Amino acid sequence: MVESKTAWKRIVARALAAYIAEKGQDCAPPDPESVVLERPPKPELGDFGFPMFPYARLLRASPQAVATALAAIIARDPESHGRGEARAEGPYLNVRVARAAESARVLAAVADPTWGRTTSQAGHKVLIEFSSPNTNKPLHLGHLRNNALGESLSRILRAAGAEVRKVNHLNDRGINICRSMLAYLRYGEGRSPEDEGLKGDHFVGKYYVLFNKLKAEDPTAEVAAQELVRRWESGDPEIRALQERMNAWTFEGLKATYARTGISFDAYDFETETYEIGREEVLKGLARGVFYREGDGSIQIDLEDVGLDKKVLLRKDGTSIYITQDIGTAIRRHESWPYDRVVYVVGNEQQYHFKVLFEVLKRLGFDWARDLHHLSYGMVNLPSGRMKTREGTIVDADDLVDEVAAMAAAEIEAKGREESAGSVKEIAEKIALGALHYFLLHVAPVKDILYDPAASLSFTGDTGPYIQYMGARAASILRKHAAGEGNAVKGRADPALLEGDAEWGLVKLIAELPERIDQAAASMEPSVMAGYAHDLAAAFSAWYRDNPVLNCPDPNLAATRLELVRAVRRNLELASQLVCIPVLESM
RNA sequence: GAGGCAAUAGCUCAGCUGGAUAGAGCAUCAGAUUGCGGAUCUGAAGGUCGGAGGUUCGAAUCCUCUUUGCCUCACCA
Numbered sequence: 326m327v328e329s330k331t332a333w334k335r336i337v338a339r340a341l342a343a344y345i346a347e348k349g350q351d352c353a354p355p356d357p358e359s360v361v362l363e364r365p366p367k368p369e370l371g372d373f374g375f376p377m378f379p380y381a382r383l384l385r386a387s388p389q390a391v392a393t394a395l396a397a398i399i400a401r402d403p404e405s406h407g408r409g410e411a412r413a414e415g416p417y418l419n420v421r422v423a424r425a426a427e428s429a430r431v432l433a434a435v436a437d438p439t440w441g442r443t444t445s446q447a448g449h450k451v452l453i454e455f456s457s458p459n460t461n462k463p464l465h466l467g468h469l470r471n472n473a474l475g476e477s478l479s480r481i482l483r484a485a486g487a488e489v490r491k492v493n494h495l496n497d498r499g500i501n502i503c504r505s506m507l508a509y510l511r512y513g514e515g516r517s518p519e520d521e522g523l524k525g526d527h528f529v530g531k532y533y534v535l536f537n538k539l540k541a542e543d544p545t546a547e548v549a550a551q552e553l554v555r556r557w558e559s560g561d562p563e564i565r566a567l568q569e570r571m572n573a574w575t576f577e578g579l580k581a582t583y584a585r586t587g588i589s590f591d592a593y594d595f596e597t598e599t600y601e602i603g604r605e606e607v608l609k610g611l612a613r614g615v616f617y618r619e620g621d622g623s624i625q626i627d628l629e630d631v632g633l634d635k636k637v638l639l640r641k642d643g644t645s646i647y648i649t650q651d652i653g654t655a656i657r658r659h660e661s662w663p664y665d666r667v668v669y670v671v672g673n674e675q676q677y678h679f680k681v682l683f684e685v686l687k688r689l690g691f692d693w694a695r696d697l698h699h700l701s702y703g704m705v706n707l708p709s710g711r712m713k714t715r716e717g718t719i720v721d722a723d724d725l726v727d728e729v730a731a732m733a734a735a736e737i738e739a740k741g742r743e744e745s746a747g748s749v750k751e752i753a754e755k756i757a758l759g760a761l762h763y764f765l766l767h768v769a770p771v772k773d774i775l776y777d778p779a780a781s782l783s784f785t786g787d788t789g790p791y792i793q794y795m796g797a798r799a800a801s802i803l804r805k806h807a808a809g810e811g812n813a814v815k816g817r818a819d820p821a822l823l824e825g826d827a828e829w830g831l832v833k834l835i836a837e838l839p840e841r842i843d844q845a846a847a848s849m850e851p852s853v854m855a856g857y858a859h860d861l862a863a864a865f866s867a868w869y870r871d872n873p874v875l876n877c878p879d880p881n882l883a884a885t886r887l888e889l890v891r892a893v894r895r896n897l898e899l900a901s902q903l904v905c906i907p908v909l910e911s912m
Numbered sequence: 913g914a915g916g917c918a919a920u921a922g923c924u925c926a927g928c929u930g931g932a933u934a935g936a937g938c939a940u941c942a943g944a945u946u947g948c949g950g951a952u953c954u955g956a957a958g959g960u961c962g963g964a965g966g967u968u969c970g971a972a973u974c975c976u977c978u979u980u981g982c983c984u985c986a987c988c989a
Contacts, residue, residue, distance in 0.1 A: 367933090499989070640987040676915095676983075703918085737951095798948085
């Protein structure tokens with residue numbers, strides 16, 4: 326369809342040039358690229374339309390007149406003959422594509438192994454940093470959004486041809502883990518997660534919560550935690566060993582959650598190994614005059630000329646801070662894997678931090694610093710308000726998946742689908758992931774999400790399970806055909822039979838996949854893919870209800886429709902994978 | 913106080929580079945099953961796109977002002 330669009334732009338541009346010559350106007354013919362193509366509001370008006378307003382003034386004629394004249398010229402253009410028909414409708418020139426030929430092209434393209442891969446991001450090396458949790462507690466609902474965004478964007482960029490490296494930067498040092506450690510020293514009695522029957526991250530998180538109890542009993546607890554940080558930094562072997570042990574527990578737990586939710590990384594960066602590496606770069610920047618030393622000895626940068634403030638990059642005692650580490654990490658990563666773009670998937674509360682970081686890297690003169698992005702996303706709120714560990718309103722990621730999976734299992738049983746579903750537990754888990762990931766990704770990242778458990782657990786309407794269901798229905802038809810059922814086995818597919826409005830609408834939607842991938846990649850918005858999956862599922866659902874496939878009396882039409890089902894299934898699989906919705910054969 | 917982001921149907925959200933009558937889902941109402949899986953489908957109703965100006969042949973979309981909400985403005989991360 327992309328090819329068809331560019332062809333029509335070319336045809337229209339040529340017709341405009343002919344019209345200009347015909348009228349003897351003294352103006353430059355438009356470049357085909359600049360011709361505005363849009364989709365008419367109703368399919369009856371054509372497959373795409375060209376507004377004539379821009380040319381009306383240029384040609385000193387009404388847009389209606391221009392449209393009429395162009396339609397006549399295009400009717401004589403040999404290139405248009407095989408491609409369809411252009412018609413003047415008011416101030417618009419509307420094109421109806423030759424359906425049989427286009428359908429044949431589309432079905433052939435979908436059957437090709439390379440379908441679903443584009444080249445719009447080819448040549449780019451993109452580093453995506455996401456998840457990046459603290460190691461003092463398990464993942465929560467906010468992480469699920471972060472993970473889904475990072476994983477989905479990675480898949481989308483790869484589909485668009487980019488080389489992608491997924492990195493998780495674990496914050497495994499500092500005051501929070503030390504609080505867990507202190508509480509563990511006080512209450513843990515040397516127990517391990519196995520002893521308490523807990524997942525490692527939940528185990529460590531339990532002690533983080535217990536720190537509050539400790540603080541209530543002992544007002545010096547906060548000071549004691551600070552002391553642990555200090556001892557860790559000075560290399561106290563006992564503290565180092567304890568932190569390592571607790572971090573390992575959490576890390577194991579986190580990895581289990583990632584595995585369960587289909588999230589993976591190409592590399593892990595540990596803050597315990599990276600937290601000092603920016604100092605050198607800051608000193609280099611100081612030497613080159615990019616930064617300056619304040620009277621108190623701290624090293625700073627003045628960004629007031631770009632609307633930011635003065636920012637400290639190295640403390641007066643010479644130690645590094647958060648931004649120092651990010652500067653160092655970016656440089657170090659580029660040395661080992663020379664990217665041309667970085668995407669940091671981090672909540673929108675850190676927008677200012679990333680503005681400063683990007684500006685600093687730019688001023689240090691790195692050419693790759695021109696393509697740094699903060700994929701900023703909104704809070705996931707509960708009806709009762711913002712999530713906070715201390716208020717106990719936090720939604721634990723594992724618990725949430727468990728809860729949704731239990732609901733899905735109950736639904737399978739309520740429908741009496743246990744037998745056809747196979748393993749209820751396994752299918753329920755996949756449905757839960759589909760529900761959650763769709764819920765988290767179908768909304769634009771900038772928006773805050775009000776997490777309504779009831780709505781996310783509902784499997785009707787604009788949801789992941791709906792998409793999974795339509796995929797399963799398509800798979801079911803294909804399965805029956807493979808088993809020799811239906812009339813399609815007796816017929817031969819002929820795309821020329823796909824000329825009805827209902828089929829044509831589906832063909833067009835199927836053909837849109839590559840454009841939607843490119844759009845999602847360019848705008849870094851997984852919601853584009855989520856929306857596409859839903860649109861396609863809905864269109865398929867409406868179509869196959871009224872158009873029998875296996876039961877179609879005409880064997881050739883049956884075989885042709887079957888090809889359409891195959892294409893829908895393929896696209897649903899591809900789109901689902903891009904937004905981390907598990908694909909199901911049956912549910 | 914300064915900066916950033918948001919505001920579209922009762923609710924949750926789409927709306928691509930400005931284009932034809934602003935679209936889905938939920939909820940509401942009315943229908944559809946001797947049928948390839950009803951976790952479905954069809955239809956109705958529901959909107960002065962927060963407000964006011966401006967640019968344009970044409971604005972939900974761009975500009976200015978304004979209202980409301982969220983987030984930032986650490987030698988924390």
